[in-house]
Amino acid sequence: MSTNRPVVVLAEELSPATVEALGPDFEIRQSDGTDRDRLAADLADAHALMVRSATTVDAEVLAQAPRLKVVARAGVGLDNVDISAATEAGVMVVNAPTSNIVSAAELTCAHILGLARNIPPATAALKAGEWKRSKYAGLELQDKVLGVIGLGRIGGLVAERMKAFGMEIVAYDPYVTSARAHQLGAQLLSLEELYERADVVTIHMPKTPETLGMLGAAAFERMKDSAYVVNVARGGLVDEDALEQALQAGSIGGAAIDVYASEPSTHLPFFSRENVVVTPHLGASTAEAQEKAGVSVAKSVRLALAGELVPDA
Ligand code: MLT
Numbered sequence: 001m002s003t004n005r006p007v008v009v010l011a012e013e014l015s016p017a018t019v020e021a022l023g024p025d026f027e028i029r030q031s032d033g034t035d036r037d038r039l040a041a042d043l044a045d046a047h048a049l050m051v052r053s054a055t056t057v058d059a060e061v062l063a064q065a066p067r068l069k070v071v072a073r074a075g076v077g078l079d080n081v082d083i084s085a086a087t088e089a090g091v092m093v094v095n096a097p098t099s100n101i102v103s104a105a106e107l108t109c110a111h112i113l114g115l116a117r118n119i120p121p122a123t124a125a126l127k128a129g130e131w132k133r134s135k136y137a138g139l140e141l142q143d144k145v146l147g148v149i150g151l152g153r154i155g156g157l158v159a160e161r162m163k164a165f166g167m168e169i170v171a172y173d174p175y176v177t178s179a180r181a182h183q184l185g186a187q188l189l190s191l192e193e194l195y196e197r198a199d200v201v202t203i204h205m206p207k208t209p210e211t212l213g214m215l216g217a218a219a220f221e222r223m224k225d226s227a228y229v230v231n232v233a234r235g236g237l238v239d240e241d242a243l244e245q246a247l248q249a250g251s252i253g254g255a256a257i258d259v260y261a262s263e264p265s266t267h268l269p270f271f272s273r274e275n276v277v278v279t280p281h282l283g284a285s286t287a288e289a290q291e292k293a294g295v296s297v298a299k300s301v302r303l304a305l306a307g308e309l310v311p312d313a
Contacts, residue, residue: 008027048305070091101153155204203215213237213238217246
């Protein structure tokens with residue numbers, strides 16, 4: 001049923017706080033961003049589109065939304081939104097760049113601890129009736145080296161938190177000064193040095209043509225045979241075929257992966273390995289992060305649809 005209120009399409013499940021923050025002035029329409037035909041139909045008279053990471057907002061989608069004024073990404077990354085196509089179509093793009101950084105950092109730390117102490121495989125074994133204490137003996141993190149690739153908002157939080165476990169933090173980030181790294185308790189190294197020294201390598205880079213496949217065969221070859229690799233950042237930063245080969249060859253010790261080159265992904269070869277922990281893109285999936293992200297972009301949508309200036313989040 002159509003009303004005279006501007007239409008806001010939610011292409012994914014967003015927190016109840018998002019809808020509350022939008023208020024009563026809009027017609028809110030729940031859609032499904034993974035179903036392109038349904039999304040196109042729902043966007044035909046829409047003024048705003050709100051998404052998380054599962055909806056691809058490209059030129060084709062934008063062409064089906066002639067009244068669209070704003071695309072809001074309830075999260076940090078914008079790699080599922082074609083910004084140049086949106087700019088060309090005169091559609092504003094907003095996001096919530098700090099909303100889920102704590103949640104993403106905490107999941108990274110959880111993965112590091114889970115890998116070091118074999119928590120996921122030991123849980124699975126015990127639930128299957130197997131009491132195997134020596135099989136799941138782990139690694140103490142104190143005095144081990146954490147290599148953080150990308151010492152920005154999330155990488156910095158990970159560094160600070162893992163420092164509290166007594167880890168030595170080394171980092172690679174061409175955009176960070178040694179003074180800033182020092183403030184975070186980290187020492188800047190070249191990528192090659194980081195690979196050689198780190199017991200755990202965690203990546204926190206955006207997905208760009210330069211970072212795609214950054215953790216690939218050459219990187220794994222340089223790492224210690226015991227190194228753990230963690231990716232809670234973006235699918236595609238880790239070359240999945242090279243990861244499988246490195247695990248197969250034993251040239252790294254294990255991996256924890258939250259994001260995939262193609263999502264949803266449920267059947268990658270390394271999923272069955274005991275030294276691999278996988279989660280389904282849960283970095284931002286906490287009540288707190290979803291509330292912050294939803295409320296922040298809901299405010300931006302309100303401003304954009306009122307023709308007001310949208311401040312940088
Ligand atoms: C982000 O970029 O902030 C996350 O991927 C958001 C999400 O999980 O939808």
